[in-house]
Amino acid sequence: MLSKKTKYGLKALTYIAKSEGDTPVQISEISKNENIPQKFLESIMLTLRKSGFLGSKKGKHGGYYLIKEPSEIKMTDVMRVLEGPIAMVPCVSLNFYEKCDDCPDEHECSVHKLMIQVRDNTLNVLRNNTLEDLAPK
Amino acid sequence: MLSKKTKYGLKALTYIAKSEGDTPVQISEISKNENIPQKFLESIMLTLRKSGFLGSKKGKHGGYYLIKEPSEIKMTDVMRVLEGPIAMVPCVSLNFYEKCDDCPDEHECSVHKLMIQVRDNTLNVLRNNTLEDLAPK
DNA sequence: TGTAATTCCTATTAAATCGATAGGATTAAT
DNA sequence: ATTAATCCTATCGATTTAATAGGAATTACA
Numbered sequence: 001m002l003s004k005k006t007k008y009g010l011k012a013l014t015y016i017a018k019s020e021g022d023t024p025v026q027i028s029e030i031s032k033n034e035n036i037p038q039k040f041l042e043s044i045m046l047t048l049r050k051s052g053f054l055g056s057k058k059g060k061h062g063g064y065y066l067i068k069e070p071s072e073i074k075m076t077d078v079m080r081v082l083e084g085p086i087a088m089v090p091c092v093s094l095n096f097y098e099k100c101d102d103c104p105d106e107h108e109c110s111v112h113k114l115m116i117q118v119r120d121n122t123l124n125v126l127r128n129n130t131l132e133d134l135a136p137k
Numbered sequence: 138m139l140s141k142k143t144k145y146g147l148k149a150l151t152y153i154a155k156s157e158g159d160t161p162v163q164i165s166e167i168s169k170n171e172n173i174p175q176k177f178l179e180s181i182m183l184t185l186r187k188s189g190f191l192g193s194k195k196g197k198h199g200g201y202y203l204i205k206e207p208s209e210i211k212m213t214d215v216m217r218v219l220e221g222p223i224a225m226v227p228c229v230s231l232n233f234y235e236k237c238d239d240c241p242d243e244h245e246c247s248v249h250k251l252m253i254q255v256r257d258n259t260l261n262v263l264r265n266n267t268l269e270d271l272a273p274k
Numbered sequence: 275t276g277t278a279a280t281t282c283c284t285a286t287t288a289a290a291t292c293g294a295t296a297g298g299a300t301t302a303a304t
Numbered sequence: 305a306t307t308a309a310t311c312c313t314a315t316c317g318a319t320t321t322a323a324t325a326g327g328a329a330t331t332a333c334a
Contacts, residue, residue, distance in 0.1 A: 002225040004293060007248050014247040026309070035239035040294055046311070059302025060308045075251060088139040102172035110151040110271035111144050114212060117266070121258035129254070134247035141322060163280070177323055183282070196331025197279045 006082040008036045009044045010134070013053065013078065017070045017135035024056070024063030044082070051081045070131035079126055086126065087119040094119075143219040145173045146181045147271070150190065150215065154207045154272035161193070161200030181219070188218045207268035216263055223263065224256040231256075 011034045016025045027045060031038040045064055048054045055067040066073075079086055080095060090098035091106050092115045099106070106112045148171045153162045164182060168175040182201055185191045192204040203210075216223055217232060227235035228243050229252045236243070243249045 001222070002248075002252065003291095007226065010248050010251070011246075024309095028309085037294060039296080042310080043294095043312090049310095056310065057302085058300075058308095058310045060306095061303065062301080062309045064310090085138075089144065109148075111139075111147050114147070114262075114266055114271060115139065117262045118259055121262050122255055125251075125254045125258055129251055134251060140320095165280085174323060176325080179281080180283090180323090186281095193281065194331085195281045195329075198332060199280045199330080201281090 003083060004040075005044055006079065008034070008041055009048060009082045010078065011036065012041060012045065013048070013066075013073070013131055014135045016054070016064060016066055017131050018137070020137070023061065024065045026063040029063075047081065053078065053081075066131075070135060073131040075126040075129045075131075075134075076123065078131075086122055087115065089115045092116050092119050094123075140220060141177075142181055143216065145171070145178055146185060146219045147215065148173065149178060149182065150185070150203075150210070150268055151272045153191070153201060153203055154268050155274075157274070160198065161202045163200040166200075184218065190215065190218075203268075207272060210268040212263040212266045212268075212271075213260065215268075223259055224252065226252045229253050229256050231260075 012030050015030050015034060019025050027038060027041055030036065031041050045054065045056075049056050049064065053067070053073060054064045056062065056064050076086065085093040085096040087093035087096070089100070089111065090096060091100045091103065091109075091112055100109075103109050103112070149167050152167050152171060156162050164175060164178055167173065168178050182191065182193075186193050186201065190204070190210060191201045193199065193201050213223065222230045222233040224230035224233070226237070226248065227233060228237045228240065228246075228249055237246075240246050240249070
């Protein structure tokens with residue numbers, strides 16, 4: 001299940017990408033238009049800024065803006081920051097690999113085998129979608 | 138993230154499929170060989186029986202057995218019973234559809250658009266894998 | 275007939291995670 | 305100065321997850 005954090009984060013990024021003005025977009029505006037609790041969104045925006053997707057301007061008339069082209073923002077990257085691993089089990093994760101406690105040999109594991117396929121297909125989708133695809137002009 | 142319930146359930150089904158004898162397979166045996174907490178596995182087996190994947194025999198020399206051919210047991214079905222929806226958001230779920238509170242129009246929603254693709258690809262994988270594929274002889 | 279071995283069933287618990295809120299500190303425009 | 309915005313840390317309540325507890329019902333077989 002996709003967390004609300006990720007869902008809200010994606011919506012916010014899309015909103016900013018569509019805004020396209022020179023002035024930064026404010027949390028309150030996104031919050032209102034996308035029906036996202038403002039304080040919750042605040043913490044998500046902070047995460048997105050700290051991980052290099054957004055820049056911000058403080059104070060009056062402040063807000064957030066993209067610091068890369070939408071076409072450069074891959075969904076794999078956004079998902080890994082907001083949601084964590086893309087794989088459904090850590091033992092098939094590329095970026096968050098962990099061995100399973102219960103598995104003596106993961107190459108013999110039926111779940112492993114299945115989840116590799118799921119991961120590969122999900123990765124393909126997320127790699128081939130950028131913010132530009134989510135927010136067409 | 139795949140729940141342990143689903144992971145254990147898939148391993149147990151694979152184990153039984155590989156066993157292939159006439160006698161039912163006992164929870165204690167699966168539990169030992171697959172390193173699954175026995176009492177936890179008990180409840181999972183119950184679920185799998187009640188949803189029509191397994192039959193059981195009670196009492197001494199009892200246990201569980203498949204009531205369909207492994208090639209007839211699709212991963213989509215197992216996943217839906219153990220894990221719930223395959224889709225990452227309810228608004229793109231085929232079997233567990235729910236409208237989002239925050240979305241006035243889901244056809245305009247960027248997350249919706251992306252998650253449809255993820256769902257379709259995951260469905261493909263899970264539809265094309267049966268228990269036979271997980272437990273080759 | 276009785277004992278051991280097994281599934282069946284319901285309830286409970288401990289820990290983790292999630293979604294959201296609280297409360298202010300800092301910064302910038304006017 | 306005042307107002308409006310981001311920044312930061314902490315906390316809370318609800319839900320879910322993983323696991324355990326305790327015994328009832330059933331069956332094999334000595």
